[in-house]
Amino acid sequence: MITLHHLEQSRSLRILWALEELGVEYQVKHYKRLPTFAAPPELKEVHPLGKAPILTDGDLTIAESAVILDYLQATYDKDNKFKSQNPKDAMQYNYWMHYAEGSLMPYLVMTLVMNNVSKHVPFLIRPIANKITDGVKGGFINPRLKDHTAYLEEYLSTHEYFAGDFSFADIQMSFPVVAMQERIKGKKPKLEAYAAKIQQRPAFQRAKAKSDF
Numbered sequence: 001m002i003t004l005h006h007l008e009q010s011r012s013l014r015i016l017w018a019l020e021e022l023g024v025e026y027q028v029k030h031y032k033r034l035p036t037f038a039a040p041p042e043l044k045e046v047h048p049l050g051k052a053p054i055l056t057d058g059d060l061t062i063a064e065s066a067v068i069l070d071y072l073q074a075t076y077d078k079d080n081k082f083k084s085q086n087p088k089d090a091m092q093y094n095y096w097m098h099y100a101e102g103s104l105m106p107y108l109v110m111t112l113v114m115n116n117v118s119k120h121v122p123f124l125i126r127p128i129a130n131k132i133t134d135g136v137k138g139g140f141i142n143p144r145l146k147d148h149t150a151y152l153e154e155y156l157s158t159h160e161y162f163a164g165d166f167s168f169a170d171i172q173m174s175f176p177v178v179a180m181q182e183r184i185k186g187k188k189p190k191l192e193a194y195a196a197k198i199q200q201r202p203a204f205q206r207a208k209a210k211s212d213f
């Protein structure tokens with residue numbers, strides 16, 4: 001039996017979505033975040049790093065969203081509905097699978113960390129902490145995120161999906177794309193329309209309903 005170890009408000013929504021697209025039987029084990037927003041220690045009993053998502057299937061324990069998506073596609077998507085077999089699209093599929101976590105997510109995580117620094121320093125030095133984090137965001141993170149959003153907008157102006165027809169590469173890309181919605185609002189119409197379109201899929205809606213607990 002497939003078990004998804006699902007952490008609230010996390011990347012494991014990707015896997016719930018993929019399981020719904022596949023229509024396979026699975027069970028979900030829900031985990032609540034700690035008040036610090038960290039994952040609870042029980043997740044470390046499933047995988048040493050204790051990060052979500054984690055999928056178990058028989059005697060396999062798999063971490064990393066992209067690896068889980070690839071495993072599900074290769075094992076359960078018998079008709080290759082969710083990965084094009086055209087070599088060019090398949091290369092793009094691999095590219096976006098890696099790009100999402102390897103190139104784009106680090107800047108979004110850095111932004112989240114910078115936005116929370118002042119909560120963790122004594123009140124009196126908050127103005128100084130804010131100056132430092134604003135400097136890091138303005139001088140390092142934001143210019144790079146601007147390049148990435150322009151790149152994605154350009155790509156989506158000539159592609160309906162990231163790798164041919166809708167595929168698990170779109171599920172992998174959905175997490176950073178949706179996380180950037182506030183940042184791109186009114187500025188990146190293709191990216192906004194793409195985010196709205198993929199979230200209208202019935203399987204996404206079912207996954208979203210199951211992920212909020």
Ligand SMILES: N[C@@H](CCC(=O)N[C@@H](CS)C(=O)NCC(=O)O)C(=O)O
Binds near residue numbers: 010037039053066
């Ligand atoms: N690259 C990994 C990232 C895993 C990850 O960092 N997951 C976050 C949730 S979105 C997490 O478990 N955070 C809890 C923590 O760090 O305590 C993936 O795509 O699966």
